[in-house]
Amino acid sequence: MGGFSLWHILILGLFILLLFGGNRFSSMMGDVAKGLKSFKAGMADEDKPHAAEQRQIPPQQQPPIDVTPQPRAADPTSAPPPPTDDSAH
Template sequence: MGGFSIWHWLVVGILVLLLFGKGKFSGMMGDVAKGIKEFKKGMAEEDEAEKPAAKIEAPAAPASDAEKQSDKQA
């Protein structure tokens, strides 16, 4: 006995719709879609958190007193 044919899947689909009803089935699929979206959003946020922060260069230190005196003498 090979795989399932299209007719097998069609019968299974009709039975699922009869058991759960159209409203419940579409609601369930909507919940699954929301779950997938939330999962992708969480993965994207995790990737952003792993990126290293940009380096911020410190401003130049003020000149020391010795450097100021040598500048005045020149």
Template sequence: MGSFSIWHWLVVGILVLLLFGKGRFSDMMGDVAKGIKSFKKGMADDDEARPAPRQIDGQRSPDATPTPTAETENR
């Protein structure tokens, strides 16, 4: 009673194509793909942009930001 059959999904798909049109639907999916690629690129750039802390005689310099530990990440 609660699940949909293949025919229900087929009717829903046809209605979506009729409402949005084939061109508009493919444009919308292309925009979603561009957004995902942009998000992944931004995440990769963020990881590369983080500089490594400087060390003086085996210790961190006072201006270096602390790296998160397992204890601080779980809070």
């Protein structure tokens, strides 16, 4: 009493076919297939790097960074340096 039999499914399919028509139904399926193809093509394009991203830009000529320590200038507003432990000898 609660299930569909084979006859119910066939009658429902025939009703849908008559409602939409054979030509209209096939054109809708063609449109769905075209949409799936374009979706797959779009996803494949995302995986490939674009031509603009493949081009390498030469690095700018910059002077080398000097990492040698420089002596600090005496600043009257700064705190005096902490005492060293050398006087305990």
